[in-house]
Amino acid sequence: MNPDTGREVPVEIALEREQPLEVAGQMVGAALLSSPSVPEGRYWLEVDGNASPNPRRILVELVGGEDPATAAVEEAEAETDLAGDLEPEEVERRYRDILEKLRPDTMPASARALADLEIAATSRQNADRQMKTLSKIEENVLQDLGRSSPGALLPALYLHVLLDGEYMRRGDAWRMGHHRFRLESFVGFYLRRTRSQGARSLAAKILALMGRPQEALEIAPREELALLQLGMAAERQGRHHQARDYFRRLVETRPSHDHGRLRLAIALRRTGDPAGARTHFSRVARGTGPGWTRSLAYQELAELEFEARRSQAAVTLLRQALEGLDDQALYLQLAYYLDQRGERSEAFAVLNAMPVEPRADEAASRYRYNLKPEAEKAAALGALESAVTTHLPDLRVAVSATAPDDARGSR
Amino acid sequence: MGERHSRSAMLLLLWLTVTGAAMAGVTVELESPRPDEPAYGLTEIRAEVASDDPLDVVQFFVDGELVGLAEKPPFSIRHDFGQANVEHHVRVVAKDILGGRDEASVATGFYAVDEEAAVALFQLFVNVTDRSGRGVEDLGPSDFKVADDEGNRQEIVGFDAGNLPLSAVLLVDASESMKGEALDAALAGVQSFLGGCEPEDEVLVGLFSDRLHRLVTVTDQDRGVVNTLSEVVADGGTAVNDHLYYALNRLDLRLGRRVVILLSDGSDVTSLLDMEQVLWRARRSQAITYWLRLDDPKSGAFASSWRSFEETERQLSLLEQMVQDSGGRILRVGSIDRIDDAFARVIRELKAAYVLGFQPSVRYHDGRWRPVTVKVDVPGVRVRARAGFVDE
Numbered sequence: 001m002n003p004d005t006g007r008e009v010p011v012e013i014a015l016e017r018e019q020p021l022e023v024a025g026q027m028v029g030a031a032l033l034s035s036p037s038v039p040e041g042r043y044w045l046e047v048d049g050n051a052s053p054n055p056r057r058i059l060v061e062l063v064g065g066e067d068p069a070t071a072a073v074e075e076a077e078a079e080t081d082l083a084g085d086l087e088p089e090e091v092e093r094r095y096r097d098i099l100e101k102l103r104p105d106t107m108p109a110s111a112r113a114l115a116d117l118e119i120a121a122t123s124r125q126n127a128d129r130q131m132k133t134l135s136k137i138e139e140n141v142l143q144d145l146g147r148s149s150p151g152a153l154l155p156a157l158y159l160h161v162l163l164d165g166e167y168m169r170r171g172d173a174w175r176m177g178h179h180r181f182r183l184e185s186f187v188g189f190y191l192r193r194t195r196s197q198g199a200r201s202l203a204a205k206i207l208a209l210m211g212r213p214q215e216a217l218e219i220a221p222r223e224e225l226a227l228l229q230l231g232m233a234a235e236r237q238g239r240h241h242q243a244r245d246y247f248r249r250l251v252e253t254r255p256s257h258d259h260g261r262l263r264l265a266i267a268l269r270r271t272g273d274p275a276g277a278r279t280h281f282s283r284v285a286r287g288t289g290p291g292w293t294r295s296l297a298y299q300e301l302a303e304l305e306f307e308a309r310r311s312q313a314a315v316t317l318l319r320q321a322l323e324g325l326d327d328q329a330l331y332l333q334l335a336y337y338l339d340q341r342g343e344r345s346e347a348f349a350v351l352n353a354m355p356v357e358p359r360a361d362e363a364a365s366r367y368r369y370n371l372k373p374e375a376e377k378a379a380a381l382g383a384l385e386s387a388v389t390t391h392l393p394d395l396r397v398a399v400s401a402t403a404p405d406d407a408r409g410s411r
Numbered sequence: 412m413g414e415r416h417s418r419s420a421m422l423l424l425l426w427l428t429v430t431g432a433a434m435a436g437v438t439v440e441l442e443s444p445r446p447d448e449p450a451y452g453l454t455e456i457r458a459e460v461a462s463d464d465p466l467d468v469v470q471f472f473v474d475g476e477l478v479g480l481a482e483k484p485p486f487s488i489r490h491d492f493g494q495a496n497v498e499h500h501v502r503v504v505a506k507d508i509l510g511g512r513d514e515a516s517v518a519t520g521f522y523a524v525d526e527e528a529a530v531a532l533f534q535l536f537v538n539v540t541d542r543s544g545r546g547v548e549d550l551g552p553s554d555f556k557v558a559d560d561e562g563n564r565q566e567i568v569g570f571d572a573g574n575l576p577l578s579a580v581l582l583v584d585a586s587e588s589m590k591g592e593a594l595d596a597a598l599a600g601v602q603s604f605l606g607g608c609e610p611e612d613e614v615l616v617g618l619f620s621d622r623l624h625r626l627v628t629v630t631d632q633d634r635g636v637v638n639t640l641s642e643v644v645a646d647g648g649t650a651v652n653d654h655l656y657y658a659l660n661r662l663d664l665r666l667g668r669r670v671v672i673l674l675s676d677g678s679d680v681t682s683l684l685d686m687e688q689v690l691w692r693a694r695r696s697q698a699i700t701y702w703l704r705l706d707d708p709k710s711g712a713f714a715s716s717w718r719s720f721e722e723t724e725r726q727l728s729l730l731e732q733m734v735q736d737s738g739g740r741i742l743r744v745g746s747i748d749r750i751d752d753a754f755a756r757v758i759r760e761l762k763a764a765y766v767l768g769f770q771p772s773v774r775y776h777d778g779r780w781r782p783v784t785v786k787v788d789v790p791g792v793r794v795r796a797r798a799g800f801v802d803e
Contacts, residue, residue, distance in 0.1 A: 235716050299683065312477075328622050329683045332653050335660065336684060339692065343478070344663075345489055351660050356626045367621035367648045367681050370715045 081133040083123035091121050092137050092404075099141070100399040102155055104389050111162035118163075118175065127178075135182045142186055144402035150193040151391045152398035154202065157186055158388040161209055161381070180210050191219065202387055205380045222253045225380045228260055228373050235263065240270040251280075258289025259376070262297055262369075274304055285321070290375075292365035295327035299365070302333060311341050326355050327365050436463035439505040439513045443487075447520035450492040450499050457487035458515065464507040472502040497521055532569065534697050535767040536668055536738050537785055537796040538760055546763040547792050548572075554789060557769050560782040560799075569768025577612040577761060578665035579604075580658040584675035584705070586620035589645040593705075594618075596747040597674055600703075600754035601637055604672070605629060607758030615661060616640065619654040620647035621681045648715075651675055651730065652682035656689045659696045668766060669698040670739070672757055674750065676706035679726055680715035686729035690736070694780055694801045699739040699761075702730065703753045738797035767796075775802045 082091060098113050122130040145152045160183045167176035187203050204220035207213070213226035213233075220226075231246030244267035250260040265280035277300070284297035298321035305314035318334040331354035338347040363371075443457040444450045456471050456479070469486045471479040479488035492499055502516035535557065539547040552570040559565060581604065583589075583597045601616055608614060610631035618624040624643045627636045655671065662669040679686075693700065714720045734741055742753045767785070775781070782799040 232716070236714070238719060329653070332657065333683055336656065336688060339660075346478075348660065348664060349489070351657060354623075354657075356623050362622070363647050364621035364650065364681065366650070366683060366717060370648065370681065370717070 082121045082130055083125075084120045086121050088133060088137055089404075091117065091134065092141060095138060095141055096399055096403065099145075099156055099159065100396055102159060102392060102395060104385075104392065107159065107162055108166075110159055111166045114159065114163050115166045115170065115172075115175075118179075119172075122175070127174075131178050131182075135185075138182070139186065139189070141402075142189060145395070145398040146189060146193040148398040148401050149394045150190075150199075151394040153186075153190045153193060154199075154391045155388045155395045157183070157190055157206055158384060160186065161206055161384070164210055180212070183210055184212060184215065198387075202384060205384050209377060209380055209384070222249065224250055224254060224257065224260075225373070225376050227253070228263075228376055231260070231263055231267070232373065235267065240267050243267045244271055258284050258287050258293045259373070262289075262293045265297070266300065269300065269304070274308075278304060291325055291327070292363075292368040295321065295325045295330060295365040296369060298325070299329060299333055302337070306337055306340075311337055315341070328354055329365055437461070437466070437505050437507045437511040437513050439469070439486075439503055439515045441501065441503055441515045441517050444501060444517060444519050446517045449521050450501075450519040454492050455487055455489055456501055456503070457485070458503040458505070460484075460486050460505045462505070462507050462511070464509050464511060467506045467508045469506075470504045472500075472504070474500050492519075532768050532770055533800045534569075534668075535769065535783070535785060535796050536699050536761075537765045537767060537794060538738075538763065539765065539787055539789075540793045540795075542791055542793075546760070547787075547789065548763070550765060550787065550789070552767070554787055555765070555767055556786045556788070557767060558784050558786075559771065559773070560784075561773075563772050565769040565772055565783065567767050567769050569766070571766040575766055576667040577608065577614075577670065578662055578667050579608075579612070579670045579672060579761075580615045580617060580661055582617050582619060582654050582658055582671060582673045582675070583640075584620070584649055584651075584673075585618040585624050585643055585645040586649040586675075587646050588649075588676065591645075593747045594643070594645045595641065596750045598637060598640055600674070600750040601640075602634075603751050604754040604758045605634055605637065607755065607762065613665065613667075615658075617654065617658065618643050619650065620645065621650045622647065623654060623657065648681040649675060649677075649679055650682040651677055651679040652684045652686050652689050652726065655700070655730075655733075656684050656692055659689070659692050659698055662698045663696055668761065668764070669696070670761060671698055671700045672703065672754070673700065674703040674705065674744075674754075677702065677704060677727055677730055678706065678713045678723060680713045680718045680723055686726045686733065690729055690733045693733050693737060694799070695803070696737075697797075698737065699797070700734045700737040701739040701757050702734045702741045703750065703757070704741050704743050705747075705750075736798045738795060740795065771800070771802065778803050 081088060094117050095114070098110050098117070102110050118134060121134050142153060142156055145156060160179070164176060164179060164183070167173075167179060184207065187206055191200065191203050201220050201223070204216040204223040204226060207216035207219065208223055208225040208229060211229075213223075213229040216223045216226035217230070227246050227250040231243045231250065234240070234243035234246060244264065247260050247264035247267055250257055251264050254260070261280050262284045265277045265284065268274075268280065269277035281297040281301045281304075285294055285301060287294065298317060302314040302317045302321075305311070305317060314337050315334060318330055318337070321330050322334070331350055335347040335350040335354075338344075338350060438461050440459045441457075442459055443455050456473075458469060458471075460466065460469055466482065469481045470477055471481070471488050471490070473490055473492070478490050481488065486503075486505075498521050499519045500516065501519065502514060504512060504514040506512045537555065539550060541547055550572070552567050555567060555570075557565040557567060581601055583594075583601065585594055585597075589597065605614060608631075612631075614629045615626060616629060616637060617626045618640055625640055627640065629636055651673065655673065658671045662671065713723055718726065731741060742756065744750055744753050771781070779802060780799050781802050783797070785794050785796040787794050
């Protein structure tokens with residue numbers, strides 16, 4: 001948002017480390033705008049970083065970049081289509097080689113090898129042209145494989161899912177951004193070759209894992225990870241009715257989804273349905289889900305009681321929660337309610353009993369709620385991996401069968 | 412089959428009737444408080460219970476309200492009767508698992524006085540500085556004037572010029588943003604603060620993020636305990652409100668000059684408690700709060716599923732208000748190498764503060780915040796003090 005004009009300018013940007021960008025007087029990184037139509041000026045930039053789950057709003061000064069006309073000329077004058085004097089044939093050969101050697105136990109290593117290859121083949125100087133060339137090479141290979149054996153595409157796509165994670169680990173947001181667009185078109189190709197319900201479900205998982213939940217739902221309207229992601233995004237932007245609808249669909253799809261049910265209950269509370277919220281909170285609180293979801297359900301239930309001037313019921317609920325959970329927030333909430341009731345000594349006793357040294361990995365429930373749904377992403381990745389394993393032989397056969405003539409002859 | 416059921420029901424009914432006849436099997440007596448004995452503050456309620464059958468529960472009531480439960484010996488709880496000089500009705504009910512029950516009750520006494528004096532004493536920590544920011548020393552009680560918001564002058568009944576022991580809670584942000592050098596610098600700052608303390612001062616150091624990682628009591632004999640805090644790995648979010656509330660409560664049981672020192676950027680999108688709720692407690696506490704503010708004021712706020720950007724800004728404003736109301740202040744710490752200096756300045760200020768005790772000349776007992784102003788009869792000085800008190 002431009003703070004001077006109040007106008008919101010929705011643009012996607014990728015931040016890259018070690019490139020200068022002035023943020024509030026400090027150099028912190030560089031912004032690559034995917035939309036060239038944003039005028040120069042000061043903007044509030046919402047940064048959804050990896051270090052913190054909470055988006056941060058920072059003031060940025062957007063200044064003019066490279067002149068597009070000059071860039072086009074430079075691109076046209078570029079001597080090669082790929083960086084590092086790599087020939088397209090060489091990149092294709094190495095890409096096929098990585099695919100052929102894909103094994104269940106070497107997949108992360110293969111993803112690293114593919115990242116190395118793509119980094120060698122592309123550079124920022126001639127970005128568009130090199131990315132297009134790279135994309136064309138990979139797409140041609142995948143089309144060959146798909147024509148030979150549609151099932152072979154699944155392990156190849158899975159490799160690209162891991163490649164996304166590899167770029168994330170390397171902090172290479174620029175290549176990750178480009179790669180995601182490419183992968184989306186690869187998924188489209190996979191769907192055109194395989195029309196089964198199972199394939200649609202797997203394709204939707206891939207898209208959800210790549211941060212494209214809306215596209216995932218267009219393929220599989222009940223894809224759980226996508227529903228959760230869209231609900232969470234709506235929730236963070238204050239669109240609580242929309243969040244409620246996504247979470248409701250998620251819980252209808254899988255009633256045992258305690259995390260989704262907790263979020264549904266919170267959305268119901270925020271949209272003015274405390275009775276509906278109470279029903280779902282109670283179910284989560286008394287369920288067998290993760291401790292943080294149960295703790296939060298108790299906290300919210302107690303708050304509903306307290307707001308309704310039933311402070312004794314709120315106290316009873318929290319004491320009940322503390323019989324099985326030891327989240328510090330439960331102690332603080334209970335102490336505060338006792339304090340409000342004038343029961344100071346009881347409040348002190350509760351705070352004195354609060355465990356202080358939680359396990360290092362035991363983040364507070366309310367913090368956990370803000371985190372990205374890593375457990376659900378891991379589950380989706382696991383489901384994908386199981387399907388991939390059965391198709392690995394298809395991939396090896398297809399790579400061999402579609403190898404260029406000279407390569408086949410040399411075997 | 413149906414006949415066997417109805418016979419079982421009859422037998423059960425008969426058995427319950429016989430059991431009911433033996434209800435006198437549970438008896439309860441109140442051992443404390445004794446009849447007519449005045450009950451104030453935190454007081455033990457203790458009962459002697461005997462039962463032939465297994466006990467279900469013993470309930471404790473004060474003035475008709477359930478205040479505690481016990482399921483096994485000792486049948487006692489501690490209850491805060493408050494400071495009012497009034498009679499209380501204490502009742503204990505014991506129940507066994509077969510429905511037997513007995514109860515005992517007493518009425519506590521109160522002190523008979525011809526005229527009850529309002530004895531509430533409020534403390535004001537006052538810092539007086541000259542134009543160059545240096546502390547002004549050698550002032551006496553007659554140099555100070557305290558007045559409420561209606562201009563009523565308040566009589567100063569207690570005065571101290573810096574010899575009261577200190578009870579401090581140092582809350583150090585150990586969230587993700589403090590990882591590495593920043594946390595090391597913060598702990599070095601804590602050591603500087605401790606260097607300015609006297610042997611009789613009591614200091615608690617808490618490392619917090621979205622949770623309380625570690626809390627240590629530092630005594631004069633064991634300053635080294637702070638070194639153990641360097642084991643903590645900073646991670647997670649920042650729940651300032653929750654931990655300020657915790658710290659204020661820890662201090663309420665202490666004596667002397669009480670202070671909370673918060674080292675954090677203050678951006679809180681995780682806390683359960685709203686800063687307004689913390690302010691409610693802070694205004695009833697006599698603690699001063701200092702905030703060593705780590706953030707860059709030109710950078711914006713955070714948001715989360717719990718709080719929007721605007722809401723986070725509101726929380727920050729309330730935190731600023733809480734600090735000012737308490738008579739403390741905000742010290743902006745632009746870089747981590749200035750943390751040490753900030754802590755050292757705070758302890759110097761605290762040691763230089765005057766402590767005034769006053770009894771409000773007019774009492775309203777309405778639970779409202781009553782602003783007070785402190786003036787010093789010396790030209791050109793700056794006075795910083797608590798902004799008021801809650802008249803309950």
